[in-house]
Amino acid sequence: MKVSRRTSLFLLAGVAVVLASILLFLYVNSKSDQTVSYTESRDLIRQIKQQNSQWENEVLKARVALIHNYDPLVSPLSEMTRLWQNFDSMASQHRRNDSPTWRATRDAYLSAMKEKTRLVEQFKSHNAVLRNSLAFLPTAEDDIQAQLAQLTDADKQQLQNIAIDTYDLLLTSLEFAQVTSAEHAADILVGLNKLQVNKERLPQAFHEPIDVLSNHISLILREQPLVNSLLEQIEMVQVSERLDDITNLLNRDQQAAEIVDQRYHFYLLLFSALLVLLLIWLAVRLIRSFAQINQMNRALVAVNDELEQRVEERTRQLKDTQSELLDSARQAGMAEIATNVLHNVGNVLNSVNISAELVTRKLRNSKAQGLGKAMQLINQHPEDLGQFLSEDEKGKLLPGYLNQLVQAIDLEQQGMAEELTQLSKSVDHIKDIVSTQQSYAGASRLLEPLSISELLEDALRMNSGALTRHHVKVLKVYGDIPRIMGDKHRLLLILINLISNAKYAMSDLSNNQRNMTLTTSIVDGETLQISVRDEGEGITPENMARIFVHGFTTRKEGHGFGLHSCALAAIEMSGHLNAYSDGPGTGALFVLQIPLKIAEGES
């Protein structure tokens, strides 16, 4: 079945589109930017974990009063928030929030972070005041001890007890800061009660410092367990673990994605192999068709060469034929010319013959024989010649006879001289014909000064025999044309042919009116026009088109060379030859036009 070109194109395009989309689909699925985002996500989680550790580290540093600046406890949190926002936007881009497990893990982390933030903030507040009071304790105690030392009038023993109690309270409080036990707490409470009791025993000036000290110790007693418990709680908040959960989830997702990736990679590989096979197959097909095309090309080239050879051969044959034809045509032309010449010569010879015969006849019947008879009579009378001439009957007649004879011979001689003049004239004519023919036969193309009317006369003379035989009356309408520079031979060739054709054209006319009109004129001052008009058979319109074609003729004995060579000759002279006819029986007009070149010395 033959599929149309259009349909097959559509089919091909369709197959290409399908293959390309499969390839694209597999590529997109196998590539999946999940790996990139996975690495980035894991990195973000790792960074959050780092910040979390740093945060805890800073908390511990604050706990042991290594720093007095809480900015480091703020910056990890803001950094973690920033990192989490990055991570979260990346996660939501990957539609992780669609998974309930993911949402649960995410919410667990966020609530852990919220709790931890709350605890750390509380820790900051409480730890700050706790550290402050702890730092102040020795000073507060010193204030009291210094004041106690200034008391001189009181009971030494009691003062010492108070000092020891106060000092013990300080130590217990400081110990409590290190080991926060219920035992120590109880000790502190006892110490604080003692301090209150002691305060009552001391002067008014002591009340304020003691209140300050006891306030701060109360604060330590209150805040230290709180800070400790906050630290424990902070430790309990499993931010790190929640982050690990997220990492695990990421790992799981990534593993799943990798499995899918691998599957698609495998598909892609398979598909690529398929495509490669297809390509190879296509390449093989292509190479094969290429070879076929080559082969056909070679065959074509061979055929072409052969054809060319044949064409060449044919051309050569044609050329040969043409040259043969040309040769034959030339021979035929020459034969015609020769015939023409011989014909003319023959015609003239006829007159020569007649003249010779006339002279012969006249000589045969010459009166000169009478002179012989008269001489015989005279010779019979050698002695009595005078007597004979005067007395004899016959002798008396002799002088009169001689006189008559002289007259007759004179007449005879006159007639023979006339006849001989005619003869020599005819011989001259033959000479003329031959010399004209000789000059025509030459191939000279030299321009020479010419008289058109003389040329026409020459042409007419060369046809004169035939013209006379066919009783053609030549009408000459010659314009006033100065001598021109022209190619005599070509012009003669054309004129002889045209006159000859005109004569032939009128050979079948029944009536005796056979008129041929020769006209010469100058057109527009620059063209010489010579026309030959006959009143003969004319030219049919279909023949008109082919009349100058080589080999065309309407005559049985014609060879179709004459008009063709005339037209060629006209063109060679930068002129042209045209034929006009109104149709059969209306006669024909041949017009030769050549550029007018007036000979030097003419006006």
Added chain:
Amino acid sequence: MTSLASLLCASLLLAAVAEAAPLEGPLKSLPPVPALDGRRVELGRQLFNDPRLSVNNSLSCASCHRLEHGGADDKPLSLGFDGKPVAVNTPSVFNASLNFRQFWDGRAETLEEQVHLVVQSSSEMGSDWTTVVQRIGADPAYGSAFAEAYPDAVTQANIRSALADYERTLLSSNSRFDRYLAGDTAMLTLEEKYGYQRFQDYGCIACHQGVNIGGNMYQKFGVLGDYFKARGNPTVADLGRFNITGDEDDRHVFKVPSLRNVAVTAPYFHDASEPTLEGAVAIMFKYQLGRIPTKEDTALIVLFLKTLTGEWQGKPL
């Protein structure tokens, strides 16, 4: 010999440099102004001064955060769009970006959120974002400027971002104390240096430390004494973070305010109850530190606090 001499010179120079190095301590110097998109900052500046952010076109951010008044209001309690006083004293907008939370009760984590809450607050600007975005978007000048600075032109988020970016540039740099911290120790007088010493010794730095000299933690107002009982007239605002969290531990807990420019942002505390710096220091001693300072120490600390006043656009605040 020459090389030895030059080495000596170099080491001397190095020593000189070491002397000028920043001073370590609980207080940190102000960071440089961050490099932000100038178009956004300029938009933020325009918005900051634009009353179209309030529902009745009566208040701009600058109405209460007056840059010529230390970035705060000259009134104890600023007046809202309806002419009624708001619940707490207006904190300075200067260095607000260095605070770990915004507002006295720390209810906003970011400046963007702070903008959001103020614009929508029924006692402050009383507006809503649909109205604000519509008003700003209708202004062709804003329209083109926003389109240039943000891919999605005028949106709620972009208005907040521009305002926040502008506020991030509002740092009161070049205070005498910052120059002192940078190593120029001659910037503080001997008394002021003593003041700094007292400030540390008395434990003010327990809360007022770090880069913003405060503003990085919450603290209960009245650690060593009941301030509110002594003051009387308890208000809802006095509950502080309790109003946000509902946690009993957060009762009377406030964000520790920054002490930068404290000398020019009177009156003091969330309730604007204390008009003088000396009084404020005294209240802090009594209720936060639980200590009795000498008059001389209080004066020294006040002298020190006055060195914390920075500059804005080359002029001292």
